[in-house]
Amino acid sequence: MRKAMITGAALMLAATAAAAPPRATMALSSLAKLGTVDERFQSYNIEMVEVTGGRFWAPYGGPAGEMYRMRAPADLADPRLRNLARHLGPVYLRVSGTWANTTYVPADGERLSNPPEGYKQILTRDQWRGVVAYSKAVGAKIVTSFAAGDGTRGPDGVWKPDQAQRLIDLTRSAGGAIYGAEFFNEPNIPMHGGLPKGYTTADFVRDFGVFRDWVKRAAPDMKIIGYGGVSEGSMMKASPQTASRGFLSTEDFMKANPGALDIVAYHFYGGVSQRCGGPGEVKKDAALTPGWLNRTLHDQAHYGSLRDRYEPGKPLWLNETAQAACGGSPWATSFLDSFRYLNQLGLLAQKGVQSVQHNTLAASDYGLIDGDTLAPRPNYWAALLWAKTMGTTVLASPASPSPDMRIYAHCLKGSKGGVGLVALNTGSAPQSLFFGKTGKAWVMNAASLDSKTISINGKSPAIDAKGRLSGLNGVTAYGSISLPGQTIGFVSVPGANNTACRLL
Numbered sequence: 001m002r003k004a005m006i007t008g009a010a011l012m013l014a015a016t017a018a019a020a021p022p023r024a025t026m027a028l029s030s031l032a033k034l035g036t037v038d039e040r041f042q043s044y045n046i047e048m049v050e051v052t053g054g055r056f057w058a059p060y061g062g063p064a065g066e067m068y069r070m071r072a073p074a075d076l077a078d079p080r081l082r083n084l085a086r087h088l089g090p091v092y093l094r095v096s097g098t099w100a101n102t103t104y105v106p107a108d109g110e111r112l113s114n115p116p117e118g119y120k121q122i123l124t125r126d127q128w129r130g131v132v133a134y135s136k137a138v139g140a141k142i143v144t145s146f147a148a149g150d151g152t153r154g155p156d157g158v159w160k161p162d163q164a165q166r167l168i169d170l171t172r173s174a175g176g177a178i179y180g181a182e183f184f185n186e187p188n189i190p191m192h193g194g195l196p197k198g199y200t201t202a203d204f205v206r207d208f209g210v211f212r213d214w215v216k217r218a219a220p221d222m223k224i225i226g227y228g229g230v231s232e233g234s235m236m237k238a239s240p241q242t243a244s245r246g247f248l249s250t251e252d253f254m255k256a257n258p259g260a261l262d263i264v265a266y267h268f269y270g271g272v273s274q275r276c277g278g279p280g281e282v283k284k285d286a287a288l289t290p291g292w293l294n295r296t297l298h299d300q301a302h303y304g305s306l307r308d309r310y311e312p313g314k315p316l317w318l319n320e321t322a323q324a325a326c327g328g329s330p331w332a333t334s335f336l337d338s339f340r341y342l343n344q345l346g347l348l349a350q351k352g353v354q355s356v357q358h359n360t361l362a363a364s365d366y367g368l369i370d371g372d373t374l375a376p377r378p379n380y381w382a383a384l385l386w387a388k389t390m391g392t393t394v395l396a397s398p399a400s401p402s403p404d405m406r407i408y409a410h411c412l413k414g415s416k417g418g419v420g421l422v423a424l425n426t427g428s429a430p431q432s433l434f435f436g437k438t439g440k441a442w443v444m445n446a447a448s449l450d451s452k453t454i455s456i457n458g459k460s461p462a463i464d465a466k467g468r469l470s471g472l473n474g475v476t477a478y479g480s481i482s483l484p485g486q487t488i489g490f491v492s493v494p495g496a497n498n499t500a501c502r503l504l
Contacts, residue, residue: 025436025479026398028419028493031409033500034394037349038315040141042386043092043357045320048100048144050074050363050371051131052121056099057275057327057364059372067275067326071371073127074362076134080374081362083467087384088368089139092179094319094357095131101184102149102194105166118151120194125170132176141179142171143225143319143357148184148207149194157196159207161214168219180223180263182319183211187253188229188236191246201248205256212260223262227253228319230267233302234295235280235325250303254310265317266303269325270295273365276326284329287336287449288426288486293343293406296321300351318348319357328366335446335454337366338382338488339424345386346408346422349394358383378446378454381461384472385442385490389413389420393500398435405431405483411501412492419496421489428485439493440474441481449486 049056051074058069075081085091104119105128106112115122135142146152146164154160171178186192190199208226215224229250230236236247250266270292271282286292300318307316323332323340331337341358348356358379362369368380393411400407404427412418425431446454453460461471474492483489 024399024401025434028398028409028435028437028496029498031395031398031419031498031500034350034396035352036392037394038354039392040090040092041349041355041392042088042345042383043094043355044088044361044368045094045096045357045359046074046076046131046361047097047359047363048095048103048123049097049121050360051076051095051127052099052103052123054099054121059365060330071363074371076130078374080463080465081369082134082137084369084374084376084380084463085138085140085361086467087463087469088387091138091140092143092319092355092357093131093135093140094143096143096145096182096185096320097359098185098193100145101147102151103147104151105163105170107166116151118149118153119147120149128167128170129174132171132174135176142176143180144178145182145185145228150196153196157203159210161210161218164211164214165218168222178219178222180225182225182228182265183208186228186230186267188227188232188248188250190248198246201252201256204248204253208253208257208260212257224260225263225265225317225319226261228265228267229303230320231269231299232266233299235269235271251306254306258310261311261314263315263317264303264307264311265319266299267320268296268299268318269322271324273324273326273329273332282324282329284331284336287331288339293340293426294347296344296347297351300348300353304351315354316352317355317357318353319355320359321356322359322366324366327364330365331450332366333370333377333452334450335378335444335452336449338378338444338454339426341379342382342386342422342488343406343424346406349408349410350397376461376463377452378444381454381456382444382488385444385456386422387413389490389492390422391420391504393504395419395498395500401433402427402429402431404429407433411498411504412494412496415492415494415501416504417497417502418492418494419498419501421491421493423483423489423491425483425485425487425489430482430484432480432482433489433491434480435491435493435496436479437493437495438479439477439491439495441477442472442474442490443481443483444488445484
């Protein structure tokens with residue numbers, strides 16, 4: 001799996017027209033429009049436990065068997081973090097996660113050293129003000145979920161909106177707004193989310209009715225997002241076993257509340273990391289196989305069909321996803337995972353998913369950025385190149401020269417008639433792309449697939465203290481590029497003269 005780094009000179013040669021006639025030149029001008037995605041298509045999560053501090057997934061390299069580790073609250077005012085995030089904007093910033101279900105918001109002037117009974121974390125008012133300030137600084141719209149554990153309930157066990165109201169009021173007083181919210185995180189697995197023991201579908205339907213009525217009164221401009229079920233089309237697929245363990249069904253929620261949502265959202269993990277293990281563990285040797293790369297389609301099809309039946313016409317979001325559940329596998333930090341990351345964006349854009357919100361920006365092994373050093377990981381640079389080239393109009397994929405090459409096309413960002421391409425060469429053999437027009441190319445490469453650093457066109461990308469990027473200049477490509485084995489290429493072709501893209 002090792003390969004030599006591409007040099008700048010070698011890439012220049014690879015990016016010039018090939019001597020042989022381009023018999024498979026892509027007809028970029030006639031690629032059909034498949035649809036559009038939200039301008040905040042590529043977004044991310046900052047987990048609630050990152051904001052509050054607390055026990056979160058431990059990084060690898062610690063004591064054997066370590067699953068969680070205490071972490072301090074994230075410094076969302078850090079200039080480097082904000083500079084890195086600005087380059088990915090605009091985005092939806094989802095502040096949620098399992099820990100949000102049991103997080104307490106104090107009243108103004110209330111001072112607590114420990115969370116009240118029925119809660120596990122405290123979100124200070126200053127911490128949430130920091131979220132609002134961060135969202136303004138980086139061009140993000142906040143989406144969240146609310147506490148729903150034992151502490152939020154009256155003697156009758158019914159959910160009360162007091163805590164949700166407090167968070168809404170605090171957001172407004174800080175000069176911000178919550179764009180949209182789920183009721184609570186991942187209601188199909190309530191036993192893992194701090195909900196009352198034996199929580200049922202009937203309980204959820206009752207509580208969701210209270211939530212929906214409260215939103216209409218207290219926050220009528222806030223989108224209701226739901227239901228945030230996780231992996232029910234694949235890893236959590238319904239079976240007698242899952243039902244016996246207390247798993248609930250998103251379809252049952254939707255049957256009971258047709259037309260109740262503004263946005264249909266789901267979560268997807270293709271498997272679990274080695275921390276959780278078992279038959280669902282993600283295996284590194286499958287990372288470039290069609291079975292792994294296409295797994296995201298199972299849940300898109302499952303939740304998309306539910307949307308079509310019960311919430312027709314509503315936007316579909318994947319608002320929590322990453323390499324693997326339980327904080328990611330060790331190779332989630334490496335170049336190897338960039339193939340999954342970009343392939344997922346390409347496939348889901350073609351299927352009409354409007355926003356994909358990666359978990360997380362800068363925490364645990366699946367973060368885009370190392371949370372301790374704030375060093376960008378390979379997926380950060382992949383995300384940045386996507387943001388640079390791929391606009392909101394989605395085009396059909398051009399023909400690929402090999403089953404090992406996956407190619408996705410969008411209208412080029414900021415260019416009428418232009419086309420942006422991302423090509424994933426998952427095989428070991430080099431592949432050539434003939435697009436027939438002069439363009440710019442960026443080739444991502446690494447010394448090995450396990451590397452946590454990458455080169456782009458033979459240079460190391462970087463960001464300085466003032467947020468200025470370097471090492472990201474595209475090289476001129478005269479009608480074609482050659483991609484070495486197991487590399488990723490982006491191409492911008494402003495002169496593609498695509499019919500759909502001319503209409504933008």
